[in-house]
Amino acid sequence: MSIATRALVQAAEEGEGTSNFLIPDGTFWFELAAFGLLFFVLARYIIPPINRAMVRRQEAIRQQFAELDEAKAAANASEAEFKAQIADARHEAARIRKEAQDQGNAIIAEMRQQAQGEAARIVENAHTQIEADRQQAAISLRSEVGALATTLAGRIVGESLEEPARQSRVVERFLAELEATPEAGSATN
């Protein structure tokens, strides 16, 4: 027989004599009153504040999370704005750079054109000058070379070539011959 069985048997034997511990007695009413009082105090003074505190804390946490989300959204928005501004600034810079390049190109082209114009003008002037000099040289040639040649020829031939009309005719003819000779030379060539 195990210890527990023996103990129970003994309990049953004792219970017969005195009182059965399964049957409640007067203690029941005191226990009832005790629990009733405990229940009243807990339900009235302790559980409601605990419930309220829990609800308050939940609200607080919820609110904090909401604020957190809000702050996060704001931060994201400002970041996006910042990025957009940076992108704008980059575009602006690129635009300005391109504009400056274009302007530079235009200026260079203009300057080149100007320089070319200037050069052309200088060349033109030089040509004009040369032509004028040449004409002047030709004129002086006609007058001086003719006179020299006439004088020289007059001395050699002894014939007076002082008459200006004749002199001029001789010079003209001479010059014509002179001009014709290289052309004839070039033509024969």
Next chain:
Amino acid sequence: MTGLLAATREIEIGHRVRGNLLGIDVNIDTIISTLIAGSLVLILGFVARNYLTRDPDDHVPSKIQLLWEVVVHQVNKQVEDNLGRVHPYVAPLAISLFFFILISNWMELLPTKLNSSTHLTPAPTADTNLTYALAAVAMVSVWVYGIKQKGLGGYFRHFLEPYPILLPLNILEELVKPITLALRLFGNIFAGGIMLALIAIMPWWGLPAANFAWKAFDMLIGVIQAFIFALLTVLYFAMAGAGHGDGHGDEHGEGDHKDQQDKDQLDPKAAPEPAH
């Protein structure tokens, strides 16, 4: 072994210190430990409350507050799941039952056992007087709640469901509920007490290990029994409020429908088979 057996004869099971209170013969030891357990619960409660009201804006709970909040939250959740809302009477009742039973169960573990038969603080839940009282509060509340929810006629009609012939069984069930509530709790804690008495007469070399092992286990039993009592109370409330088999009816309906669908799906396959 014979010495141990002889010693067991000295253990007086169910022996109570009797006394007279207000002209009624009572178990004085049970009443004293009830007062101690109740006071402990109230002290714990008021300490937690004190922490709560100290600074309403400080939302960080203290440890004792957490202990209460875990229980309160769990019970509230259980009540809400079963009754549809945190009932302002049922939830506090279940919480009170849980805490009071828990502390009462643990009273047994206090090392105030003078000898094998005299324990200064026996668990009050090891006395049927307390467990019957708790069960009575719970079941009367359940009946009142049921009548309030469904009306007098509606409540008593459920004794005739699902078939009127089950009336005796239904009545018996209602009467058995409080008794099982009370005796389940009593039996578990009372048995724990017997174990401690048996361990107390063990030889010195076996006593500490056995004592520690059993007390650790008994603490767990104390929690489980308190939880079961509170949970069953909530479930009885739910049963009294929901009516007999309302929810079950729906479930069966769905189940049958599903079975029918399954059969319908199987039928086309079954039909061609004879042709083979």
